[in-house]
Amino acid sequence: MSNNPAPGLLFVVSAPSATGKTTVIEQLVQLVPGLKMSRSYTSRPRREGETDGVDYNFVSRDAFEAQIAAGGFLEWADVFGNYYGTSWHETEARLAAGEDLVLVIDVQGARQVRAARPETVAVFMLPPSFAVLEERLRKRSSEPEAAMARRLATARQEVSAVDAYDYVVVNDVLERCVGELAGIVMAERAKLARRRAAIQPIIDSF
């Protein structure tokens, strides 16, 4: 890496609960060299199997609210009583170092990020159908019916935001969905404006 790498690309991916976004994005960052997942901050308690600094940066509500007040978040949300957010400083530092970052966030978070950084590439991931999503959600959840109904209502709201995104992929076949996302990352890297500086030495050799 040179001393002054081209700034990295910022991708945001939104998808309703149970679309399978976590699995897709984990495979994506393993597949695509130089693409890293952004790590969110949260005030919710750490669950069994989660590691601080790996799954999330776990912080207290007070610490989170102090960062909100200081304007430290690129985006943040209060989701059912727990805070989630993305550090502005950390994101900018990683992008400035040339890392391409992918941020998995809800539609409100994506809206905040695009407002702050209009060059953000936004991808919406859909399940094959509402029926498939509902089935996946019921299988993996032991939540009471009211909580389930609330998740499904949220999913309905979220898909209505699809038209604000640059790309849309459907998670019907996992490998295909991962492949399409990898294609989007490669294409964004290959855009003329993005690659212009890198090819100048080739042009100059002619």
Add this chain to the structure above:
Amino acid sequence: MSNNPAPGLLFVVSAPSATGKTTVIEQLVQLVPGLKMSRSYTSRPRREGETDGVDYNFVSRDAFEAQIAAGGFLEWADVFGNYYGTSWHETEARLAAGEDLVLVIDVQGARQVRAARPETVAVFMLPPSFAVLEERLRKRSSEPEAAMARRLATARQEVSAVDAYDYVVVNDVLERCVGELAGIVMAERAKLARRRAAIQPIIDSF
């Protein structure tokens, strides 16, 4: 395929002689389902190993000129005394049937196609350097020095057109270059505007 498929995407790929574009594009269309190569018309004599209707549609100079006069070409050029061109009617018919097409043409041809169809996706392919291109050209050619010099001068002119393209890829490692082109095709297919109609049934299921 439905009775009214979404119209196909048209990709144009330009590259200086000896960049390796033929090999790259042959591998690309094998790799990407639904992507087909457009077949050019030419007035030059058929070479050994070439098949009419496969490598090119071989036609007489008179027939070619009659088609030029009739406005039958999406783009055409007179290259060192031989005509090369792309049928407007055939291209439109294949796109209307939902095929995605890739057209390997020089920078003047690409300019004509983009003027006629501004939604065309244009990709420029570069060799790793001028030295590599010159070495490849000398290895595979038994042309006299004057013809070689003319090809190299043409290559110099062509790379100066790179800024009119949407994407740029470098053919340093064949698989990587093919993979990037496949990524560009996948990304263009996944653009919101492109995929909006296809996902409407999913949106409607919510």
